[in-house]
Amino acid sequence: AQTVTQSQPEMSVQEAETVTLSCTYDTSESDYYLFWYKQPPSRQMILVIRQEAYKQQNATENRFSVNFQKAAKSFSLKISDSQLGDAAMYFCAFSHGGGADGLTFGKGTHLIIQP
Amino acid sequence: EAGVAQSPRYKIIEKRQSVAFWCNPISGHATLYWYQQILGQGPKLLIQFQNNGVVDDSQLPKDRFSAERLKGVDSTLKIQPAKLEDSAVYLCASNRGGGSGYNEQFFGPGTRLTVL
Numbered sequence: 001a002q003t004v005t006q007s008q009p010e011m012s013v014q015e016a017e018t019v020t021l022s023c024t025y026d027t028s029e030s031d032y033y034l035f036w037y038k039q040p041p042s043r044q045m046i047l048v049i050r051q052e053a054y055k056q057q058n059a060t061e062n063r064f065s066v067n068f069q070k071a072a073k074s075f076s077l078k079i080s081d082s083q084l085g086d087a088a089m090y091f092c093a094f095s096h097g098g099g100a101d102g103l104t105f106g107k108g109t110h111l112i113i114q115p
Numbered sequence: 116e117a118g119v120a121q122s123p124r125y126k127i128i129e130k131r132q133s134v135a136f137w138c139n140p141i142s143g144h145a146t147l148y149w150y151q152q153i154l155g156q157g158p159k160l161l162i163q164f165q166n167n168g169v170v171d172d173s174q175l176p177k178d179r180f181s182a183e184r185l186k187g188v189d190s191t192l193k194i195q196p197a198k199l200e201d202s203a204v205y206l207c208a209s210n211r212g213g214g215s216g217y218n219e220q221f222f223g224p225g226t227r228l229t230v231l
Contacts, residue, residue, distance in 0.1 A: 044225075047220075093157075
């Protein structure tokens with residue numbers, strides 16, 4: 001079974017600065033997807049970014065980018081130019097196949113944005 | 116397009132009582148998931164449906180939890196009888212399903228259950 005570990009329960013960053021959230025995972029599969037989800041206090045899970053394991057190029061979505069190290073089974077999220085609206089819980093997640101399988105989540109990192 | 120709908124948003128019950136949650140997925144989405152999110156943890160998959168069939172219920176506590184998706188559209192998750200440790204947010208998600216390649220999961224707002 002796969003596991004996802006987020007070792008940072010809480011992170012704090014100044015507005016407009018850059019922050020990196022860490023995630024490691026363990027799987028014996030070669031074909032999988034990795035995700036970062038954002039969960040604000042409203043509880044609505046929002047997909048931030050995804051990475052296909054077969055792609056060497058790191059995914060980027062506007063201010064959000066990942067550093068995917070397949071051999072090390074590491075998948076970190078970098079948020080550039082942090083904004084107050086980025087404050088939320090961030091969850092790293094894993095899925096086999098194309099995302100039709102259920103997701104395995106880490107415990108989350110609480111991101112605080114200091115104005 | 117309307118998102119995933121869940122009701123109720125909040126529910127408070129006494130232990131040993133029964134409770135049911137309802138989910139209506141995005142129209143046309145074949146795959147439906149129920150997750151349990153205990154405070155301070157990430158969501159845990161309880162059950163996954165493909166149309167009206169169960170794909171994965173390996174983490175569903177079947178002695179007290181049940182779920183159905185009779186017509187392959189909306190779904191109900193039931194707990195009977197509830198225990199204190201069932202206090203959590205119950206998230207429903209849906210996905211277009213089928214085919215190969217990536218399909219995004221869309222989440223509902225969740226139901227927060229408190230068992231006293």
